[in-house]
Amino acid sequence: MIFSSFQFLAFLLVVMALLIVVPGQRWRKLTLILASYYFYAYWDWRFLILLLLNTVVNAFLGKAMYTATDARRKKSILIASLVFNLGVLAFFKYFNFFIDSADYILSPLGFHLETVSIILPVGISFFTFESISYVIDIFRGTTKPAESFSDYALFVAFFPRLVAGPIVRPADYLPQLKKPIGIRGDNVWAGAQIFTVGLFKKLILADSVAPFVNQVFADPSYYSGATVWLAVFAYAIQIYCDFSGYSDMAIGIARMLGFHLNRNFHMPYISTSVAEFWNRWHISLSTWLRDYLYIPLGGNRKGSRRTYLNLMITMLLGGLWHGASWNFVIWGGVHGGALGVNRYWERVVKMKATPIGRVLAWAATFLFVCVVWVLFRAPNTATMLAMYSKMLFINADGVQWYYQWFFVAALLMVVGHLIGIYRDRAGAKELVFFDSPYSFKAAFAMSAVLLLIYLFAPTNTNPFIYFQF
Amino acid sequence: MTAGMLSGPAVPKTAQNVAQKLGAYGRLALTWAAAGALVLVIWVALYTLVIGRDRTVYDQDVYEGYRLVGAPGTTQLYTWEGYGVTSYGDNGLVVDKTLDPDVPRLLFLGDSYVEAKQVSDAKKFTEIVQDTWNAANPDHAVQTLNLGMAGQDIRTYLSFGRNMDREFAPSRVFVMLNQQDFLPLANAPDLLAQFQADPTTKLVKPEKLGGAQALISDTPVRQFFLRMLLQTDGFMAGSAETKAAQSELAGNTFDVLEGQEAAVVAQLSALRDIWGDRLVIVYNTYIPAFGKDAAPTYAPDTLMRAAQQLDIPLVNLYEPMLHAFQTQQPPRGFQNTTLGVGHFNEHGHQIIADQILAYLQQAGAGAPRPLEVTP
Numbered sequence: 001m002i003f004s005s006f007q008f009l010a011f012l013l014v015v016m017a018l019l020i021v022v023p024g025q026r027w028r029k030l031t032l033i034l035a036s037y038y039f040y041a042y043w044d045w046r047f048l049i050l051l052l053l054n055t056v057v058n059a060f061l062g063k064a065m066y067t068a069t070d071a072r073r074k075k076s077i078l079i080a081s082l083v084f085n086l087g088v089l090a091f092f093k094y095f096n097f098f099i100d101s102a103d104y105i106l107s108p109l110g111f112h113l114e115t116v117s118i119i120l121p122v123g124i125s126f127f128t129f130e131s132i133s134y135v136i137d138i139f140r141g142t143t144k145p146a147e148s149f150s151d152y153a154l155f156v157a158f159f160p161r162l163v164a165g166p167i168v169r170p171a172d173y174l175p176q177l178k179k180p181i182g183i184r185g186d187n188v189w190a191g192a193q194i195f196t197v198g199l200f201k202k203l204i205l206a207d208s209v210a211p212f213v214n215q216v217f218a219d220p221s222y223y224s225g226a227t228v229w230l231a232v233f234a235y236a237i238q239i240y241c242d243f244s245g246y247s248d249m250a251i252g253i254a255r256m257l258g259f260h261l262n263r264n265f266h267m268p269y270i271s272t273s274v275a276e277f278w279n280r281w282h283i284s285l286s287t288w289l290r291d292y293l294y295i296p297l298g299g300n301r302k303g304s305r306r307t308y309l310n311l312m313i314t315m316l317l318g319g320l321w322h323g324a325s326w327n328f329v330i331w332g333g334v335h336g337g338a339l340g341v342n343r344y345w346e347r348v349v350k351m352k353a354t355p356i357g358r359v360l361a362w363a364a365t366f367l368f369v370c371v372v373w374v375l376f377r378a379p380n381t382a383t384m385l386a387m388y389s390k391m392l393f394i395n396a397d398g399v400q401w402y403y404q405w406f407f408v409a410a411l412l413m414v415v416g417h418l419i420g421i422y423r424d425r426a427g428a429k430e431l432v433f434f435d436s437p438y439s440f441k442a443a444f445a446m447s448a449v450l451l452l453i454y455l456f457a458p459t460n461t462n463p464f465i466y467f468q469f
Numbered sequence: 470m471t472a473g474m475l476s477g478p479a480v481p482k483t484a485q486n487v488a489q490k491l492g493a494y495g496r497l498a499l500t501w502a503a504a505g506a507l508v509l510v511i512w513v514a515l516y517t518l519v520i521g522r523d524r525t526v527y528d529q530d531v532y533e534g535y536r537l538v539g540a541p542g543t544t545q546l547y548t549w550e551g552y553g554v555t556s557y558g559d560n561g562l563v564v565d566k567t568l569d570p571d572v573p574r575l576l577f578l579g580d581s582y583v584e585a586k587q588v589s590d591a592k593k594f595t596e597i598v599q600d601t602w603n604a605a606n607p608d609h610a611v612q613t614l615n616l617g618m619a620g621q622d623i624r625t626y627l628s629f630g631r632n633m634d635r636e637f638a639p640s641r642v643f644v645m646l647n648q649q650d651f652l653p654l655a656n657a658p659d660l661l662a663q664f665q666a667d668p669t670t671k672l673v674k675p676e677k678l679g680g681a682q683a684l685i686s687d688t689p690v691r692q693f694f695l696r697m698l699l700q701t702d703g704f705m706a707g708s709a710e711t712k713a714a715q716s717e718l719a720g721n722t723f724d725v726l727e728g729q730e731a732a733v734v735a736q737l738s739a740l741r742d743i744w745g746d747r748l749v750i751v752y753n754t755y756i757p758a759f760g761k762d763a764a765p766t767y768a769p770d771t772l773m774r775a776a777q778q779l780d781i782p783l784v785n786l787y788e789p790m791l792h793a794f795q796t797q798q799p800p801r802g803f804q805n806t807t808l809g810v811g812h813f814n815e816h817g818h819q820i821i822a823d824q825i826l827a828y829l830q831q832a833g834a835g836a837p838r839p840l841e842v843t844p
Contacts, residue, residue, distance in 0.1 A: 006704055211807045222759060222797060399797045404805040438497060443504035451512050455696060459703020 001042045003195075003249040004203055004457075011039065012253060019183050019257065028181040029150050032257070036157035040123075043163070047121040050088070051157060057084055058131040059152040062145040065138045074139055081135040089128045092120055097324030123163035125321055127156050129288055134170045136292060143171045151177045160253040164246050166264040166284035176259055184258060190432045191255030196449055197431045198248025203457035205409045206241035209234040210458075212403040217377055220386040225396030228387055234406045235377050236370045237413055240269065243282070248431060263430065267420050269369070269413075272361040273346075274338040277369060289318050307343070312336040322376070327384065331375040338368060516693045566614065568637065575599075575613045576637055578626050579645030582753060582812060583617025587803060592815045597822035602829065614639065622650040623736050624672035627664060630743040642744045643784075643825065645751040648725045648772060655732035665739060723755070726771040733775040741779060750776055751825065754787040759809050760794030784828050789820045 001008045015035045022031050041048045061081045068074045090098075096115040103113040134155070137143035146152035155173050216223050216231035223231070244265035251261045268280035278286045294314040300307040312333065319332015351357060371391070378384035390396055434442035568574070577583050577595045585593045591600075599613040614637055618625075626644060633639075654661045654672070664670045726733050741748050752772065757763045767787035769777070776783045793800040793816060794809070800817030802808035813821065 215807060215809070219759065219761075397797075399799065399808065401808050402804055403808075438493075438500060440500055440504055443501045444508060447501070447505045447508040448512070451508055454700055455512065455516070457700070457704075459700060 001039060003246065003253070004199055011035075012256070016183050016188075016256065019181065025181055026150075029154055029177065032159075032181070033150060033154050033157060036154070036159035036162060039159040040157065040162055043122050044119070046119075050092075050121050050124070051127065054085070054088065054127060054131055055153050055156045057081075058134060058156070059146070059149055062135055062138050062152065065135060066145045078135060078139045082132065085128050085132050085135075089124060092118055092124055094320075094324045101326075126165045126167055127162065129167050129285075129292075129321075130170075131156060133167075133288065133292060137170055143169075143174070146170070146174050147177075158254070158259070160250045160257070160259075161261060164243075164250070165282075166247055166250065166261055167288050168261060168284070169288075172262065173259070179258075181258055183256070187258050188256045189434075189437045190430070191252040191257075193252070193433055193446070194255060194431045195249050195252030196446065196453075198245040198250075198252060199453055200449060201241040201245030201248065203245075203453055205412060206238045206245060207458045208405045208456075209238050209403070209409050212401070212406055213238050213377070216401070217379070217383060217387070220383060220390050221395075222398055223390070224398040224400050225390045225393040227399065227401045228390035230402065230406055232370050232374060232387070232391065233410070234403070235373050236269070237406075237409050239373065239376070240265070241409075241413075251430075267417055267424075269366055270362065270417060270421065271365050271369075272358055273365055274335065274342045274368065275346075277365060278335070278339070285318070285321070289314050289321075293317060304347075308340045311339045311343070315339060327375050327378060327381075331372060334372050334375065338372075513690050513693045516696070517690050520692070566612065568614075569612045572610045572612050573640035574637055575611050576633065576639035576642045577613060577615045577617060577645070578621070578633075578642065579617045579751075580621045580650075581617065581619035583615060583645050584619055585615075585617065585813065585818065586619075587812045588815050588818055592818055594813075594818040594821040594825065597819060598825050598829075601822065601826055611640075617645075622653060623740065624653055627736075627739050627743070628671045628673050630740070631668065634743060639744075640747060641749055642747050643749045643751050644740065645753055646772070647753040648755070648770075651726055651729070651733050651736055651772070654736050655726070655729045658732060658735075661732075661735055661739065665735070668742075723768075724770040728771075730771055730775060733771055734778060737775050737779050737781060741781060748781055749828065750781055750783045751821065752776075752783050752785045752787075754785060754790070756787065756791055756794060759799070760791045763791055763794075765791070782828065782832075784824050786821060786824060789824060790817070793817070793820055 001011060015031070018031045018035075019028055022028050037048055037051070040051055058081065061077055061084075065074055065077045065081075068077060095118060099113050099115045103111075103115075106113065134143070134152075138145055146155060151174060154177065155168070155170060158168075158173070161168060213231055213235045216228060217235070220228050220231075247264035251263065254261045262284065264282060264284050266280040266283065268277050271277040271280055294310055297310040297313060298306055299310060302310075313336075315332040315336030316329055317332070319328045319330070319335070322328040322331075374384060374387045374391075378387055390398070434445070437443065437446075575595075575598065583595070585595075590596055593615060595613045595615040595617075599611060603610045616633065616637075623646070634642075660670075660672055664672055737750075750772075754767055765788070767773075767785055773783060773785070790800050798816050799809040799814070800820055801813055802811050803814055
């Protein structure tokens with residue numbers, strides 16, 4: 001049940017109707033929990049067992065952590081929690097990756113290891129990280145345990161962001177459960193606008209370039225160097241619009257239900273450095289990695305060498321978080337290296353920011369990010385090498401395919417970013433364009449965009465890319 | 470908009486309050502209805518002007534008033550795939566032509582692959598065949614007639630084939646077929662038996678339109694509403710199953726007709742009953758994606774064996790199409806669609822034309838044989 005389907009629309013309307021008719025805070029929370037479980041079980045009911053297990057264990061450990069007075073006991077509980085959460089994640093997501101890698105190393109010695117068939121539960125990386133932050137925050141004393149089991153259950157399972165984020169912190173979410181839960185017109189209107197922006201990004205931009213990207217990445221050797229370059233740029237559009245579109249939809253749905261989720265993307269492709277890119281891309285993950293990995297490793301407090309090492313470790317693991325494959329690790333490592341270079345450049349080569357310098361910095365950053373996306377997208381090493389050799393115009397002959405929808409999508413991206421920059425300067429914090437649905441202008445704009453989406457969205461919708469993570 | 474419009478802080482439900490709320494809802498509904506209507510009008514106009522105007526012609530004499538695809542009209546603009554502009558002439562011809570009584574006519578039947586609204590008229594294989602043949606054989610000129618129409622299959626050719634024969638008196642009838650074309654009748658053997666017993670039986674049902682549908686269908690905005698319907702169907706869960714079935718069918722690579730020999734023979738026999746030895750099959754064979762791991766030659770399948778058994782000439786497009794894929798000249802797809810799949814592009818049309826011309830040369834046993842006009 002993906003957000004852009006009629007099934008989900010019907011599901012959401014039912015949930016909203018229930019929240020209107022069901023009386024009392026307690027019952028409304030229960031309604032949301034049951035709706036979230038239904039939503040999750042719709043993918044595969046077996047996943048629900050894992051989600052429930054995660055909820056029960058972490059709720060219990062969180063309480064135990066909070067009531068423990070002994071520091072050693074607190075630490076033991078923390079370790080138990082980390083072992084449980086990371087262990088479950090490692091088993092479901094990384095077991096076969098480790099087996100494969102070990103087999104690759106050991107096979108020359110005559111040892112062979114067999115992989116096993118494991119289904120990856122959707123959203124496991126997201127709710128595991130949320131559970132870990134819950135227990136660590138209690139350990140640090142920066143948050144208190146949820147007031148009730150149902151509060152914690154809703155924190156973990158809240159359906160708008162259950163399967164692909166944004167990753168929510170307990171300190172941001174749990175206090176919202178103390179306010180009355182209900183459907184309010186102003187929230188519905190604001191949420192609908194945010195959701196529509198996300199829907200547009202996903203269905204009109206991401207899905208329209210997807211066939212081009214899929215086909216060129218399937219066999220880059222068939223196409224010319226120029227076409228391969230276009231496909232790389234198209235993938236940059238696709239992955240951004242797919243994931244940020246999903247995040248916008250999640251934020252919009254949450255808002256319709258009366259909850260506030262922080263923005264997860266903030267025009268990452270206008271960044272003028274890799275460090276800035278990571279402040280704008282998948283913000284909930286990058287801040288999570290910063291707060292729960294980079295800073296505990298020592299951050300930048302232990303000298304420059306250690307800082308570079310910490311950056312690299314953080315980005316390698318950040319890469320691995322995306323998927324159990326070496327290409328993600330390498331992708332993370334290359335970004336880690338770039339962050340190191342970025343840091344070195346800022347410290348050693350102190351340049352004055354000039355307009356031309358900013359344009360060059362933007363172009364270099366954008367080009368770097370796009371070129372490195374190949375590592376992320378290529379299904380195997382051979383494809384990756386074929387892509388790069390075409391991009392270097394080695395054996396660059398091949399079919400010239402200048403996919404027209406790519407140019408339309410690119411133009412729309414540019415226009416969207418110009419609007420975004422303008423709104424940023426005007427102080428807009430979220431994708432809400434009209435305060436009231438009563439104005440004709442608002443009704444006209446919203447109807448026009450929705451009809452455009454309906455008319456032109458590909459109906460063979462591609463699943464969201466980040467579901468696999 | 471007032472916070473808590475739908476629910477929220479408890480407010481005493483006085484009559485005044487309720488009236489205020491209802492008034493607000495009413496105002497909201499009116500605003501949105503007016504804005505929505507204006508948006509619809511603008512989108513219909515833009516879509517009709519820029520993307521799709523559909524007034525497909527069908528010949529009353531050939532199709533006996535059956536409303537197969539839309540209403541009579543003159544032009545169609547459809548820029549979704551490829552070239553995008555097709556002119557329709559009278560008499561159901563894709564390319565408008567006045568019948569020349571002095572030259573043999575080559576009639577081409579098929580679905581949207583023959584209709585070929587993705588390429589300009591001059592680049593359709595039917596026109597290339599005529600132009601090339603006539604340039605090389607000015608004394609033995611031919612006239613090609615393209616009756617391709619999206620969505621047609623053997624049921625349509627059988628139902629209206631005799632009318633076509635009467636109307637156009639062709640010397641050769643080239644029917645472009647793929648394996649899927651045989652499935653509807655293979656799954657309805659009683660219907661075919663009924664047709665064989667009574668050749669006036671119609672195997673297709675006329676399109677039945679309600680009042681509003683008929684009204685829309687008779688106007689140029691038909692394409693807009695058709696797209697809305699297709700989109701709705703695509704978004705609905707039910708169509709996912711249909712799509713899955715279709716893709717399974719399309720992906721069922723080699724011989725989807727295996728085990729259906731009798732049905733295939735029966736359908737080809739019925740076609741041959743209409744056109745006799747003037748019938749030629751242009752076989753639009755399946756080729757794996759971009760010709761990867763494809764066999765260099767096409768092993769005879771059920772359809773080919775049936776054609777051979779009935780002694781019906783068959784032009785197989787497999788090898789030249791495969792060669793085009795393998796030499797990085799995909800014969801299908803366009804810059805604005807997925808390359809390698811979908812309808813034939815200009816290169817694909819050239820390949821088909823070359824194959825048909827080669828057949829015509831061969832049929833003349835070395836020298837171009839004058840094709841006789843059938844009365």
